[in-house]
Amino acid sequence: MGSTLAEKVWNEHLVRRGSGDEPDLLYIDLHLVHEVTSPQAFEGLRLAGREVRRPDLTLATEDHNVPTEGVELPIADPVSRTQVDTLRKNCAEFGIRLHSMGDTEQGIVHVVGPQLGLTQPGTTVVCGDSHTSTHGAFGALAFGIGTSEVEHVLATQTLPLRPFRTMAVNVEGTLRPGVTSKDVILAVIARIGTGGGQGYVLEYRGSAVESMSMEARMTMCNMSIEAGARAGMIAPDETTFEYLRGRPHAPGGADWDAAVEYWKSLRTDPDAEYDAEVTIDADELTPFVTWGTNPGQGAPLGERVPDPEFVADEEQRAATEKALEYMGLTAGTPLREVAVDTVFLGSCTNGRIEDLRSAAEILRGHRVSPDVRMLVVPGSMRVRQQAEREGLDEVFTAAGAEWRSAGCSMCLGMNPDQLTPGERAASTSNRNFEGRQGKGGRTHLVSPVVAAATAVRGTLSSPEDL
Amino acid sequence: MEPFTTHTGIGVPLRRSNVDTDQIIPAVYLKRVARTGFEDALFAAWRSDENFVLNIEPFNRGSVLVAGPDFGTGSSREHAVWALKDYGFRVIISSRFADIFRGNAGKQGLLAARCEQSDVELLWKLLETEPGTRITVDLNARTVRAKDLTVGFEVDEYTRWRLLEGLDDIGLTMRAEEAIDSFERCRPGFLPRTLPSPAG
Structure with a gap:
């Protein structure tokens, strides 16, 4: 019997096949690092007197905490600043290449790896971030890991894993x-x-x-x-x-x-x-949006907010009720009538140049609704530069959107870009969890073109509504 | 890591499915650079509600969390495990765990015990009718006991062995260093390296 793509890449990276209950030991070709999930891993190395085995297979960027305006200034939030400073010290101490704020190559780790050509077919890629799955688009086996595993990869360039x-x-x-x-x-x-x-x-x-x-x-x-x-x-x-x-x-x-x-x-x-x-x-398929508080709670834009009464499964019904309560939505409301306060275009999901181009194409000649603020956050500084070369920044600002510097930004609100309690967003990011974009904030996940159309109309919309 | 054999403590019913790691610990608490002291961050948003289970005596002294399916979904943040441990939890019981969370828990000595959803329901009922009920989790026997109720749980054998022995993963891998060396010698030359940086 033949092998699947995943099995082929797995088998090519076997340092040692596990016997019995023991997991396989897998070699890691590329380890991406950012400031949030790494400080405790470096601390672990120091405490154990260990080195980074392969700094030449490791790359760090600053992304989760960085502000997207005033990037030439020191980070105002002292806790964020400490975390970024800690990454800088750790990278200097262990000899790891780092792209810091202000650097042309800085940006979201999952945008930077591919654009540098570091993400290649058939490689194994890990990062202390669940969206490492992004790199799988190249035929790489790429997955997120926890901080203990970050430490493990830093020390050994391998991971003990059971086959998926x-x-x-x-x-x-x-x-x-x-x-x-x-x-x-x-x-x-x-x-x-x-x-x-x-x-x-x-x-x-x-x-x-x-x-x-x-x-x-x-x-x-x-x-x-x-x-x-x-x-x-x-x-x-x-x-x-x-x-x-x-x-x-x-x-x-x-x-x-x-x-x-x-x-x-x-x-x-x-x-x-x-x-x-x-x-x-x-x-x-038609444009799809989420109405609830997990990414599985979504529906075509042409449908209505679901009615928990018609959900057969008890667990699902309870989850639907909780989600609608948190989201402040009434069952039966057409999704197209849901009004938003904020539109966020960016993130490792949809912060690349094509995403910006497609949203700008919709916005050209339109204005963002006066009731809506729109944030455009390129996934990397390279994406930002490219967009500016193409004049996309002018399209966004002419429409009334804010044009920012690169980072994770409002996808998870670790920097100042956050929703306020009760504020509703159409977001091109990846998670609509409670409070993800700011405490009490409400998130609808959408594509870049739906985000742009929504910004213009003020309610969840697709380009054909314009 | 300290070995884990059995643990007895107050059970806490958390009647929710899809408890994602953003709920376990919101991102704003991830800015710290230390590995301990996350107890205040656990379920931070939900704890502002006075009716939340951890705000109710005696559940606030609980150490065995009994949650709905798909516990620990979403972000890979190991801080979720640290926050649960710092608060005092030693065991999480659920019918389904997200993969990354389960892996992180095992590395930190937090037992993620997989029970049938019907058994979770029985535990919930028991904990809600008799708050303060103590649950004993026996990793050797793979059983959860509370009052007259005894149910089994699943955990993969390797994680169980590591928890019982209190073994550190990196130390175990270091035993295979020769195999890593010889693997590295055979890697194709076209594979990318981050150093030296082309930008200089």
């Missing part, structure tokens, strides 16, 4: 105009549930996925964790190779040919078997 199961997510057909990979992944999560992917690597495949750009694929893989999965993967193809060609860390010369030859072998064999399989009809 594999699930094929087939997306067949053609997406309609205005329907994006964000809508696809939200529909997948609504289908399989927030726990449906637990223990699995999801492999996205099918004609709709094959015709997606790298950035659209990253959006899908990014939210694999929201279905409970450890990782998402997409087999590398010409789109992947073209994206990588010429990037700073992509192989060059003869190495390029050797790499591409290897990358082409990274496909699930025809006779391989997945542990599970789901199929989504791309032709049927």
Whole structure:
């Protein structure tokens, strides 16, 4: 029997196969580090007198805490400043390359890795951040880890792990105009549930996925964790190779040919078997938004806020009731009538140049509703520069949106960009958990084009409503 | 890590599914650089509600949390485990745990015990009718006992062994250092390196 893509990458990285109950030991090709989940790991190394085994396979950026305005000033919040300073000290002490605020390469770790060409097919990538699944878009096996594991990788460049199961997510057909990979992944999560992917690597495949750009694929893989999965993967193809060609860390010369030859072998064999399989009809999809407090609580924009009374499962009914209460929504309200206060365009899910382009295209010639504030936060400083070269910043500011510097920003509100209690946002980020974007804040997850249309109309909207 | 064999303490019923790590510890508390002292951050948003279970005597002295399915979803933050431990929890019981959370818990000596949802319901009923009921969790026997109720739980064998022995993962991996060395010698040359930085 053949192997799946995930199994191939796994087997290529086996330092030692576990026997009996013992896990496998897996080699890690790239370890990405940021300021939030690393300080206690470095402290652990110091206490044990250990070194970083491979600083040359490690890269750090500042992203979660950084302010997105006044970036040339010291960070005002002393606690955030201490955390960022701690990362700087740790990277200096252990010899790790760091892209700090103000640096051209600074940005969200999951935007920076791919744009530098460090994320490559068939590699293993980890980071103390669950959205590490993003890098799976290149056919890498990429997953989030906890701080103890960060310390483990720093010390040994390996991780003891038990093999993941594999699930094929087939997306067949053609997406309609205005329907994006964000809508696809939200529909997948609504289908399989927030726990449906637990223990699995999801492999996205099918004609709709094959015709997606790298950035659209990253959006899908990014939210694999929201279905409970450890990782998402997409087999590398010409789109992947073209994206990588010429990037700073992509192989060059003869190495390029050797790499591409290897990358082409990274496909699930025809006779391989997945542990599970789901199929989504791309032709049927319409813009998708969330109404509740977990990413599985979503529906097509044309539908209404669900009525808990019609939810058969008791547990689900209780969860729906709690979600509607927190979200301040009445059952039966058309989703298109839900008014928002804030629109956030950014994050490791949708903060790349194509996301900014597609939102700007909708906003061109329109104004953000006077009742709405719109924040545009590029995923990295490179994305910001590129957008400015294309004049997108002017489109955003002319429409009345705020044009910011790079960081995680309002996706999780660790910096000053937060919702206030009761404030409602349409957000291109990945989590609509209670209080995620600020205590008491209410989040509707949307695609960049829905975010832009919503900013103009003031209620959840798709571009066709304009 | 201290070995874990059995633990007895007050059970706390948390009748919620999908308790994500943003609820266990909101992001604003993740800015600290220490590894302890997160007890005030545990369920910070929910604790502002005076009816929240941890604001009710004797549950505020609990050490065994009995929660709904899909506990620990979302962010990878290990702070969620630290906050639960710092508050005094030693065991979390749920019918389903998110993968990263379960891994983090095992590394920190917090037992994530998987019980059938029907058993979780029985425990909830018992804890709510008789607040202060003490639960005994026996890792050797893999049982949860409270009053006359005894139910089994699942935990993977390797985690169980590590918890029982109190073993540190990095130390275990270091025993395989030769295998790591020889793996590294065979890695293809085209693989990327972060150093030296092309930007200089």
